[in-house]
Amino acid sequence: MKNLTIDAERLWNDLMATAKVGATPKGGICRLTLTDLDRQVRDWFKAQAQALGCEVTIDDMGTMFARYPGQRDIPPIAMGSHLDTQPTGGKFDGALGVLAALEALRTLHRAGYETFAPIEVVNWTNEEGARFAPPMIASGVFAGVYKRDWACARADRGGETFGDALDKIGYRGPLRCGDHKLSAFFEVHIEQGPYLETEGKDIGIVTGVQAMRWYEMTITGQDTHAGTTPMPRRHDALLGAARVVEAVNRTARQFPTAVGTVGILEVKPGSPNVVPGEVFLTMDLRDPDATVIDKMENEIAAQARIVGSKLGLEIITKTISAEPAVQFDADCVAAVRAAAKISGYSAREIISRAGHDAAFVSRVAPTAMIFVPCKDGISHNEAEFSSKEQCAAGAQVLLQAVLDYDRQLADHYGK
């Protein structure tokens, strides 16, 4: 048996090298999707994959597929995640999934191991949704959840569209998004929560993803002079928004497994001596059970109606995305379980509390995910951290799971 152990050092070096692209003073990364920094890291990834003999194709949502040939020309087993980050993101969210996949491929390449199916490393565009909402927009189009033209017309807060941004960095490819078929998809990711670390487990065998819904709310009152407008005559959009923020928090706390977040809040006109006339905000509601989100949505809407009528504000809420809970593929999950065991890592089953590209891909291909612990459960923060050994464990289990699934495919196709 050839040595199929991934190189922990090499993976770590890749993580630290890519972390320089968009590095922040506090040790994190600001590499928003489809910016010039994103282009730089994409170019790097392309060059690395080509050096292994991969053919790199780009679809018309900018997603990159680096293909390593197998014995049979069947749909590939894909591994990957995303290289974009939050505005104050960490070094591991997304990057680990792409670079662990690259490292797994390097290990196969170095060993001269020939898989039955082709193997691919995928970099999905705009997983974060920080610049263009909704998140996971490219895997969403890939899975038929969103329309491509709608996705390309999504604008950032500066008015630039997703499509224009794709063209600007030269990553609108010729492949029609969704035409590319996969035999399976595996994604390594940091847990972004506290459970693996608390229980001292090396690996999370991810069985599914909780349900998630995003909303945009616009609250309209009246801009007036802060010195001359008596308190009872005001229609203060920010006071209304403050009550909505409080309602989201209070409502989420009523359900033990739910979370609710207002992440963006913009005030117009934004002057110290003007009573704000308009506020735009986003809401993110999640729970493993979608009916809990229904209840939260109704409760928040009822509270917002009261706020609006009391303060004389117009409040308009739009649902931007609504993702049901996801159950990953039983065979893929079994491959991850077996891979953790054969690699000698402690593991537990876990439900992902965050959305991931894997959640959308699971609609069109057998899919599973592998979690590794991260320090204090902190993510979407510059202090996000997983150790070299934790990252390596994720990459090793990924490689083993892909090889296990490849053997299943070979049996299935009757090698």
Add this chain to the structure above:
Amino acid sequence: MKNLTIDAERLWNDLMATAKVGATPKGGICRLTLTDLDRQVRDWFKAQAQALGCEVTIDDMGTMFARYPGQRDIPPIAMGSHLDTQPTGGKFDGALGVLAALEALRTLHRAGYETFAPIEVVNWTNEEGARFAPPMIASGVFAGVYKRDWACARADRGGETFGDALDKIGYRGPLRCGDHKLSAFFEVHIEQGPYLETEGKDIGIVTGVQAMRWYEMTITGQDTHAGTTPMPRRHDALLGAARVVEAVNRTARQFPTAVGTVGILEVKPGSPNVVPGEVFLTMDLRDPDATVIDKMENEIAAQARIVGSKLGLEIITKTISAEPAVQFDADCVAAVRAAAKISGYSAREIISRAGHDAAFVSRVAPTAMIFVPCKDGISHNEAEFSSKEQCAAGAQVLLQAVLDYDRQLADHYGK
């Protein structure tokens, strides 16, 4: 007696012409201080004043003084206001005071009337404070309230300093701010409140200005993932900010004459799926009685301490400006009262609820203000409106008050 009646039509045309510089689709003006739009309207004002034979000098805070000679070379009687606006400002706030003064000067010029003292029209820089806090920064330096170097180092939210912005539009003049002495100062302004309109009065004889204080607050929590961070583990800076907004509102309502406003609120990192780790906000507190502001400040600080300790947030508050209540000069106020009477306008005494350059100037020169009604008391809003007749009344009373004061000066100097 020469005809000393201002031309209502000409004043209105000036208001409508300058309103085009930075015009917004909703009929307002966005002409932030020291932008290129501000430069355009300054250039226009300079050309108009020069056409009347005025010498225009600029001080090193960018304030413009257009001087029309009198019989004696004594400190001038000045009139004016400001040409900058709020981000969604109206056509009258500030502009009326400068253009009414220009119209008064035109009327003297047309009549060949020779005053005893020189007459000046002043355009104060950055009255609004929307781009650079605090407001009335140039008249503040003029009156010795602020240091010039501190003022020039104030930065906008994009990091550009007041001094650099002055240089960029070419309006850092050679005159040292404050060296220029005035015999008196009169400012016409829209009321920006509901009282004159409600009582059907043409003119407000402004006897003083209420006290005002500005604060900046930074609330620091922790950026974390909106999907994976359980509600009890969060340090949500925006939730803390929402509670501060509520506390400001609740506290101001405890005092019948007080107002309290959060006008700017900025959220970092500002992503739909990140629990906000930092919020910056401004507070504006006012009351005719400064001890009421003391009480509000203490109450809000106590509330903020509770919010911070409950949510695990660091809250830092800085006082940016603290203006005591102002009593205008008795002789100047008397000149306004007499002018309203001789012009045949109904009038009442009133306290200004808004800050004005006149409040600072009153520390170094005898000062008064003249208010005209505005529709529904609405200001700092694109819908702000005063009629042609209301504007003309303000200009006419301004001219009469200046002539009255000029006669007093002549008596005083023993003409």
